[in-house]
Amino acid sequence: MSTNQDWPLWEVFIAAKRGLSHKHVGSLHAADSEMALENARDVYTRRKEGESLWVVQSKYIFASNPEENDAFFEPAKNKVYRHPTFYELPDEVKKM
Amino acid sequence: MDDKELQNRFQAQVDAEIKIEPKDWMPDAYRKTLIRQMSQHAHSEIVGMLPEGNWVTRAPTLKRKAILLAKIQDEGGHGLYLYSAAETLGISREEMIEALHSGKAKYSSVFNYPTLNWADIGAIGWLVDGAAIMNQVALMRTSYGPYSRGMVRICKEESFHQRQGFDILYTLSRGSAEQKAMAQDALNRWWWPSIMMFGPHDSESTHSSQSMKWKIKRKSNDELRQDFIDATVPQAEVLGLSLPDPELKWNEERQHYDFGEINWEEFWSVVKGNGPCNRERLAARRKAYDEGAWVREAASAYAKKKKEQTIAG
Numbered sequence A: 001m002s003t004n005q006d007w008p009l010w011e012v013f014i015a016a017k018r019g020l021s022h023k024h025v026g027s028l029h030a031a032d033s034e035m036a037l038e039n040a041r042d043v044y045t046r047r048k049e050g051e052s053l054w055v056v057q058s059k060y061i062f063a064s065n066p067e068e069n070d071a072f073f074e075p076a077k078n079k080v081y082r083h084p085t086f087y088e089l090p091d092e093v094k095k096m
Numbered sequence B: 001m002d003d004k005e006l007q008n009r010f011q012a013q014v015d016a017e018i019k020i021e022p023k024d025w026m027p028d029a030y031r032k033t034l035i036r037q038m039s040q041h042a043h044s045e046i047v048g049m050l051p052e053g054n055w056v057t058r059a060p061t062l063k064r065k066a067i068l069l070a071k072i073q074d075e076g077g078h079g080l081y082l083y084s085a086a087e088t089l090g091i092s093r094e095e096m097i098e099a100l101h102s103g104k105a106k107y108s109s110v111f112n113y114p115t116l117n118w119a120d121i122g123a124i125g126w127l128v129d130g131a132a133i134m135n136q137v138a139l140m141r142t143s144y145g146p147y148s149r150g151m152v153r154i155c156k157e158e159s160f161h162q163r164q165g166f167d168i169l170y171t172l173s174r175g176s177a178e179q180k181a182m183a184q185d186a187l188n189r190w191w192w193p194s195i196m197m198f199g200p201h202d203s204e205s206t207h208s209s210q211s212m213k214w215k216i217k218r219k220s221n222d223e224l225r226q227d228f229i230d231a232t233v234p235q236a237e238v239l240g241l242s243l244p245d246p247e248l249k250w251n252e253e254r255q256h257y258d259f260g261e262i263n264w265e266e267f268w269s270v271v272k273g274n275g276p277c278n279r280e281r282l283a284a285r286r287k288a289y290d291e292g293a294w295v296r297e298a299a300s301a302y303a304k305k306k307k308e309q310t311i312a313g
């Protein structure tokens, strides 16, 4: 008997409103992209959670490795001067 | 890093309330415990649709029918969220379904009780979903990221389930004497199975202490049960219905309700498969799965044909 074993896994992304970025909400199995979109609508937007849906086959998502986080994200670690709070403004400057 | 160091680092992460994500190293037993708990949880959502499904066509009004359908559809969605979250641990959907259908996997025993009249739908929403919410709110803080996120989504949807159940009972309890008696009868039958949902006493619970240490569980069975009873008794008073436990009374010193002992013999007998509806529920699940086979086949065939057309065109 056939099961959905051959159905790929899809990751679902929703934009709550036009103009906002799409956010990952979960995943589901479906035979193709069209059915993946329809299923995603049925399970992830029953309460008007979004105005736009993306589905991406999970196998096309490449993720960074948490084991290598220290080295991988190292370049951002010691650059506090990238944040505005690093700079002390003279009192005379009221607004910047 | 050797195994001991990995274990220590893992526990430190858990202790610091840093979520564990699918690609992180985790102890085998942590993975296994989660797979067991999350798949059982998913099965409960799906099997839980059956007792309520029994009343869809006999709901007293079109409005009640639409609400009940929406509620049951939510439970199907909850099953999906949980199955997908469990899949991130390396088990396939087919393996989980197979474990349910073969009787190897468990689901919440409460769904092995029958829904004898319409008031039961009220009692299920108010008590069974109410108890589930108590458990699920605590699980929003569980240590495994995908499980925790699934719980947040589920909890957002659950509160309407409990309210629609309460609303059914509230309406019945202010209706005719016959309707009020119907509500009371449902309550008499569903109260004990609902408080059994929290499982055995902490002292008897096999996996509890390790699960608490790993922060898979955030509150113990007995704590959750007490929370639920404390929250529910005042609501029963609003309904003007009585709860079928003569020992139930407020304890000023403890600032909690005291309550009578659960019939553990009944509890274990239902867990072991001898409840009033265990066989019926599994048979219904298998039938639904088998009779849906052609839909899955058609979907696969349609996807394949479309793909071939795109390649040819």
Ligand SMILES: [Fe+2]
Pocket: B045, B074, B075, B078, B154, B158
């Ligand atoms: Fe649910």
Ligand SMILES: [Fe+2]
Pocket: B075, B129, B132, B158, B161
């Ligand atoms: Fe529910």
